[in-house]
Amino acid sequence: MKTNSFSVAPLPEYPPNTSPLGAIEPARITQSGTARFPFTAGEIMNHFRLAKRFPASYFTMVDEARGRAREFAEKYIKPGAVELDKKIGRDPKYFDWELIRKAAPYRFFSMLIPREFDGMGCYSLQMAAMVEELAVGCGGSATTIGVHSAGISCGMVSLDPQILEKYIRATAQAEIRGEPILWGGAVTEPAAGTDIWDEDFLDQGNIGTFAKKTSDGYVLNGRKCFISNGSVAKYFAVAAALDPKNILDSWSIFLVPSDTKGFSVGRIERKMGQKSSPTAELIFEDMFLPREMLVGGEGRAARFVTIYLAGSRGPVGAIGTGLARRALECLVYWAKQKKTGRGRLIDQQTIQLVIARMTKEIEEARAAYVAAALACDEIFLHIMTKPVVKLMLGAIPNSMYLNPMVIKIAKSKFAKDFIWRMLSEAAPDDRLAQTSSLATIAKIKGSSVGVNVSGEVARIMGPDAADPRWPVEKCWRDAKLTQIYEGTNQANTITLFKDTARTWR
Amino acid sequence: MDIYHDEELRPLAQTAQRFATKEILGKVVNLESLEKSGFPWEAISAGGQAGFLCGPLDEELGGASLGLPAMAVLIEKLAEGAAGPAAIFAMHLAATAALASVDAVRPLFEEMAAHSTDAQPFLVGVALPRTAVSIDRPAVPEVVEEGGDLTVTGDFVCLPAPEVCHRVLVVTGEKDAHPLIVDAERIKPLVGEVYPGSGLDEFPPAGLKLDDFKASDDEVLEKSVPARLYRNLRVLLAAVHLGNACAATRTAWEYAEERIQTGRKIIEHQEVRRILENMTELTEAMIGTVRLAAGAPEGEAASDMARRAYTFSGTAGEQVCLDAIQTLGGYGYMKDYGIEKRTRDAKSIQCLLGTYPEDILGGI
Numbered sequence: 001m002k003t004n005s006f007s008v009a010p011l012p013e014y015p016p017n018t019s020p021l022g023a024i025e026p027a028r029i030t031q032s033g034t035a036r037f038p039f040t041a042g043e044i045m046n047h048f049r050l051a052k053r054f055p056a057s058y059f060t061m062v063d064e065a066r067g068r069a070r071e072f073a074e075k076y077i078k079p080g081a082v083e084l085d086k087k088i089g090r091d092p093k094y095f096d097w098e099l100i101r102k103a104a105p106y107r108f109f110s111m112l113i114p115r116e117f118d119g120m121g122c123y124s125l126q127m128a129a130m131v132e133e134l135a136v137g138c139g140g141s142a143t144t145i146g147v148h149s150a151g152i153s154c155g156m157v158s159l160d161p162q163i164l165e166k167y168i169r170a171t172a173q174a175e176i177r178g179e180p181i182l183w184g185g186a187v188t189e190p191a192a193g194t195d196i197w198d199e200d201f202l203d204q205g206n207i208g209t210f211a212k213k214t215s216d217g218y219v220l221n222g223r224k225c226f227i228s229n230g231s232v233a234k235y236f237a238v239a240a241a242l243d244p245k246n247i248l249d250s251w252s253i254f255l256v257p258s259d260t261k262g263f264s265v266g267r268i269e270r271k272m273g274q275k276s277s278p279t280a281e282l283i284f285e286d287m288f289l290p291r292e293m294l295v296g297g298e299g300r301a302a303r304f305v306t307i308y309l310a311g312s313r314g315p316v317g318a319i320g321t322g323l324a325r326r327a328l329e330c331l332v333y334w335a336k337q338k339k340t341g342r343g344r345l346i347d348q349q350t351i352q353l354v355i356a357r358m359t360k361e362i363e364e365a366r367a368a369y370v371a372a373a374l375a376c377d378e379i380f381l382h383i384m385t386k387p388v389v390k391l392m393l394g395a396i397p398n399s400m401y402l403n404p405m406v407i408k409i410a411k412s413k414f415a416k417d418f419i420w421r422m423l424s425e426a427a428p429d430d431r432l433a434q435t436s437s438l439a440t441i442a443k444i445k446g447s448s449v450g451v452n453v454s455g456e457v458a459r460i461m462g463p464d465a466a467d468p469r470w471p472v473e474k475c476w477r478d479a480k481l482t483q484i485y486e487g488t489n490q491a492n493t494i495t496l497f498k499d500t501a502r503t504w505r
Numbered sequence: 506m507d508i509y510h511d512e513e514l515r516p517l518a519q520t521a522q523r524f525a526t527k528e529i530l531g532k533v534v535n536l537e538s539l540e541k542s543g544f545p546w547e548a549i550s551a552g553g554q555a556g557f558l559c560g561p562l563d564e565e566l567g568g569a570s571l572g573l574p575a576m577a578v579l580i581e582k583l584a585e586g587a588a589g590p591a592a593i594f595a596m597h598l599a600a601t602a603a604l605a606s607v608d609a610v611r612p613l614f615e616e617m618a619a620h621s622t623d624a625q626p627f628l629v630g631v632a633l634p635r636t637a638v639s640i641d642r643p644a645v646p647e648v649v650e651e652g653g654d655l656t657v658t659g660d661f662v663c664l665p666a667p668e669v670c671h672r673v674l675v676v677t678g679e680k681d682a683h684p685l686i687v688d689a690e691r692i693k694p695l696v697g698e699v700y701p702g703s704g705l706d707e708f709p710p711a712g713l714k715l716d717d718f719k720a721s722d723d724e725v726l727e728k729s730v731p732a733r734l735y736r737n738l739r740v741l742l743a744a745v746h747l748g749n750a751c752a753a754t755r756t757a758w759e760y761a762e763e764r765i766q767t768g769r770k771i772i773e774h775q776e777v778r779r780i781l782e783n784m785t786e787l788t789e790a791m792i793g794t795v796r797l798a799a800g801a802p803e804g805e806a807a808s809d810m811a812r813r814a815y816t817f818s819g820t821a822g823e824q825v826c827l828d829a830i831q832t833l834g835g836y837g838y839m840k841d842y843g844i845e846k847r848t849r850d851a852k853s854i855q856c857l858l859g860t861y862p863e864d865i866l867g868g869i
Binding site: 188191194204226271451455462485490 | 635662702703710765766767768776777780819820823827830831834835837838839840845848849852853855856857858
């Protein structure tokens with residue numbers, strides 16, 4: 001029997017093939033005996049060719065979003081980031097609302113909201129460029145804003161006019177007034193983490209949050225954990241199952257305002273890093289939600305979550321990229337000043353090559369998230385430029401959105417099925433798999449670069465890595481979370497294989 | 506059965522393990538910050554009563570004449586409890602052992618032995634040149650010799666802070682450097698800014714600015730001390746990494762046996778098992794490296810091995826802790842299992858001396 005001192009019990013034999021995916025079908029291997037790798041240069045170029053179809057404003061918006069975020073990070077985030085990290089380390093309930101209010105004129109909280117609803121009308125690429133810049137200031141602040149946008153995108157994906165008018169526009173207007181409202185997304189549960197993010201594992205997951213259908217709505221019971229913005233968000237997109245025996249087909253998204261009766265915030269987590277982004281447990285006890293709070297129909301959460309992840313994993317890679325960039329900037333500044341017995345440190349070959357390697361890693365991580373964002377935006381642009389969507393968003397007067405007749409039509413089975421078909425057409429399985437692959441690659445690459453670069457810089461700087469002028473140690477702690485949230489990198493790798501295998505032909 | 510220690514050191518390992526479980530684990534872990542927690546005097550005092558603080562001294566002084574291999578085992582086991590208190594013991598033992606053969610400090614040892622069981626026992630701290638960034642400060646401490654006296658100017662980091670020490674062993678470098686043994690009271694007013702980082706909550710370092718600091722003849726020691734001190738420090742800090750990594754690895758294995766994902770224990774996932782095996786491999790490699798460096802006969806080769814042991818244990822220890830977080834997922838990043846603290850501690854220990862060898866960086 002095998003034993004070692006690090007295990008409490010004799011070790012079981014190495015696990016057999018217990019992959020939840022099962023065996024890969026032989027049909028997916030070509031006759032020549034090799035699998036065709038999906039990402040040929042031609043197919044990647046295709047994204048850039050398609051990008052030509054994007055409006056010119058799409059590209060100017062990237063630069064504009066990056067500029068706004070850089071200014072905000074330099075002016076407001078960087079100067080207080082280390083002190084804020086320490087303060088929240090002592091009191092995890094503290095949240096810097098003042099910083100959020102200062103961000104209002106920069107319009108970060110309306111980035112993904114269509115212009116027709118008073119938002120900025122941006123897409124994934126602008127979001128990713130923005131969070132990279134914010135992460136250079138502080139990983140936690142980037143996450144707060146990134147998670148907010150992810151929550152909003154979950155609320156918007158159904159194109160429900162009532163939700164758009166009542167909650168999405170209200171969010172944009174609150175920001176214009178200088179009092180931003182935050183959103184969050186709640187999927188992870190205490191006993192179901194990694195497996196809950198993937199539709200293939202949902203039925204095997206130990207799900208504990210259920211919605212019971214009543215005559216006029218739903219009653220939710222359960223708990224969600226590790227929810228970013230959990231203690232500060234006003235609205236949450238919450239995933240819950242309707243049928244314990246058929247999780248996948250009843251997995252649905254609900255829009256939950258935090259002032260709903262039966263909603264409460266449980267433990268606020270004490271974390272290793274990203275402390276300025278509050279993480280909390282959410283508790284639902286006999287919480288009644290009217291039918292209008294169901295987003296996009298029953299049993300559609302798995303598809304929505306897949307689309308959402310295709311859009312959100314890229315920006316997570318961008319956060320890792322931003323943290324790596326900050327660490328590298330610190331190293332360059334420090335090495336230029338630092339004198340050694342042989343002159344300035346920056347003049348040593350070892351340091352020069354380390355800087356070169358890190359620059360390469362960061363550029364690769366950025367290229368990965370740009371490719372992922374372009375692929376994702378292709379899907380969203382396809383939807384947003386559909387005549388019927390344009391008509392719905394642009395031609396109907398605002399006051400009509402809450403008209404009972406419009407609501408009745410929008411909530412009808414026909415309308416929901418129509419939108420569902422449109423989504424499925426814009427994001428067919430193959431395209432979604434490829435987009436999801438690129439997003440996963442961007443997340444794994446960016447988060448790994450974040451941890452590796454900041455860790456390496458800290459090793460070089462030694463005790464100076466904790467100097468608040470060069471908060472490299474904080475970058476490293478912040479970066480570690482990017483390897484965990486939105487599914488651990490290991491779970492992401494399984495998804496990557498699965499999505500890649502789907503495109504073999 | 507403990508298969509990692511030979512028969513001679515096994516009783517010490519077991520004693521230290523019991524001590525770590527009783528006095529350190531659960532008592533001082535997860536202390537958020539020094540301001541909140543204070544210095545872990547309770548654990549240090551209990552260690553004094555157990556005879557750990559006088560370990561390297563000879564039996565006449567109440568010690569056990571512990572060599573570096575035994576001290577490394579002791580520190581490793583203490584670090585399985587928590588890295589912070591283990592690092593405090595490591596600094597004290599490294600300094601004490603480096604001074605053990607210096608006759609001039611015999612009265613100091615007698616005082617140490619007399620106060621080793623106090624509520625606030627006699628501790629020796631270490632002040633090393635800080636790799637100062639400021640362009641108007643000397644990167645290498647400047648030393649002027651006049652007769653037997655020395656005048657020192659430079660930036661140092663004192664581990665732990667002088668306020669908890671009775672004496673501080675100040676060294677101006679590793680090779681051809683000057684060692685001073687200074688009363689902590691004398692240098693307390695010279696403590697400046699310090700950036701301890703977020704790890705090692707229980708182990709307060711302090712910045713020390715010496716400007717034309719005059720050391721008298723009786724404070725100046727023989728020049729062989731710094732090399733011994735650096736070797737001891739590197740081996741014992743590598744042992745802190747080792748103990749920290751052992752505990753993180755054990756926690757990850759235990760968690761993987763309990764946590765269910767996709768309908769089965771996560772240890773039954775090949776990928777999780779691969780990570781756990783990698784962590785164990787790294788930890789076992791650390792054991793080999795630390796044992797080898799601790800057991801090597803004194804000399805230049807032993808110093809090089811100690812440096813490599815510290816560097817390797819630093820990077821491997823960090824990797825093991827990061828992998829442990831990854832195994833635990835969200836729970837690893839939160840306070841619950843103590844893994845995030847072990848990871849922060851690993852980073853802070855790694856940064857204490859810097860893991861990039863000085864000759865690679867160009868002779869700081």
